[in-house]
Amino acid sequence: MSVEKWSPVMSIVVANVGMGSVNALVKKALDGGVNHMVIGAYRLAISAFILAPLAYFLERKRRPTLSFRLMVDHFISGLLGASLMQFFFMLGLAYTSATVSGAFISMLPAITFALSLILRMESVQDLKTKAGTLKVLGTLICISGALFLTFYKGPQISHPHSHPEALHHNNNKDKTNNWLLGCLYATIGTTFLSLWMLFQGTLNIKYPCKYTSTCLMSVFGSFQCALLSLYKRREVKDWVMDDRFVIFVIIYAGIVGQAMSTVATSWSIKKVGAVFASTFSPIILISATLFDFLILHTPLYLGSVIGSVVAVTGLYVFLWGKNKEMKAAATLCPPIQNEDKNDKNNNNSNNKSNGSRLPV
Template sequence: MGAGRDSLPAMAMVMVQLGFAGLNIVSKLAMDAGMNPFVMVAYRQVIATVFLAPFAFFYERKTRMRMTGTVLFQIFLCSIFGATLNQLLYFVGLKLSTPTIACALSNTLPAITFILAAGSAKVLGTAICVGGSMLMTFYKGSLVRLPPSSIHWRYAEEVAGEVPSAAGEEMVLGATLVVASCFAWSVWFIIQAKMSENFASPYTSTAIMSLMASLECLAVGAAVERKAAGWAVGWDIRLVAAFYTGIVGSGLAFGLMSWCIQRRGPLFVSMFSPLLLVIVAVLGWAIMGEKIYLGSMVGSVLIVGGLYLVLWGKGRELRGTSSTAGKSFDEERELGFATRSPRPTS
């Protein structure tokens, strides 16, 4: 039973990455079909709030901890960095690039989170990670010959075929925005970890965060898209994207990530992001007919290798200092390397 409980955070994060993979595909199709990314993010937050509110009320009404001014301010910061800035930057970057490139650059998240959480990182691993990101952005290389997929989604192929390929300048801008979103997301990881120490109610905090982000994103969306037609959705991919990103991408994913951060720390959660690259690359090739080039493959290998070199090196460093200097469990959990269950909160 203990081993099963210990594996729950890992299983939850695999589910989150599967959900994010579908989010990248569906939201990219919706934007290619004409949906404004600012409008989509606003709808996402509203739907996430409506979805999470019942869970927060029924599951945590008896165990909900006391809300203080400090906790409320931390949730506000989470809404700014984890929802509004992170998602707006990411979706605009995704619109200007491709799902595979956006997910590959998102693999800088563990290194950024580690630097923000710990203040230092293994120089070699970080350099390799950044080098891989730059390689994917600036070098295309030859086409990798893969066998044709038999499960292409015809609608996705038709929509993708109607959209002109992004120019090199747009790709660079899109990649820059995705990396910027990773910085905002990493800040959310750190704030969420601090906040969960005093308010261990992940559904409630995520619901409040989504409500605050709804107001923020609606204000930004209204300033960017002032025509009512830009907010209209029908029975099409845009409606699917709004509900999928709201329920799966924010409601379920952020609720599970908040729970996992509370149990295992921010670095544990962020180090699952390389899995997203593999899933999206496979789905992009199988469903959307996306081509894979040598630069993308080599850059992806460098990103994943560099990230795990950072994690492996720091893991050895923490184990060494823990045995000699008696590093506390709370410090290890803060960095995501703790293996024991967290102490119960009062």
């Protein structure tokens, strides 16, 4: 019972650790001048290639028929959770850092909660309770952390001699403008990811085959990314990868960051819901920061650290409210379940007694 309870949590934690490391590696590749949507297209193509045999062998006996409507739903899923999300998020990653982008991903629960209110997936009446107040307060603190990240970069707090390339970049006149633009792009990318999580909650019900669903999403997303790559440059050489590090990043991002993470996230959403699954997004920030700083030796800035701490604080205020809400719901559920169970037993006994009176 405990394994069943904790498996969605462990699944989303592992997925987010993987995503954090992917963001740090992709940032390093983007600094080399690679077209970010070419990375996205290859990454999704590798994901589809990895998942196709799993989908065929593991889900062929229970896979529902793919209707035109389901194909359209998977096309939208690829648009929200793959192509448009990566288009904006990786632009934000290119202009800022893996730590800052991870901090914006940490706002995912707050954005998902706000969107669920707008789309009426969450009840507005619940906001009048203590749990609802905490959720709103946590959302506002998350937004404050994001604004701090956006408008205050601050001094470099890591040792400057360990990051000689950072000193060169700091002399750029356009650095501040790029930083603000990068924060805006990261916010838009996170919003698309929130929309995907909410959309995925309904798609999981209509098409409960996680490998096939993720494979279809990857196929559509790959073609969409290829089209979006044309906005920047239309040269064939952009698609030829000769750098071993970039090739490694694309393969790693396709397997870990797309195939494994999307399957794990989709399955967790199905088990615990989109809002709850999104609450583990700060793990991406922690993983990206540690990977970025300790392995890739990228400099840290005071504004990034303070803004990230504020955003994560807001998240856990939100989680506090969510926990109170779940406890309140748990106190109401057992009597209802017991009553339903008693009714079912009574109905079964009545059927049996009625059945015994029927002539043979």
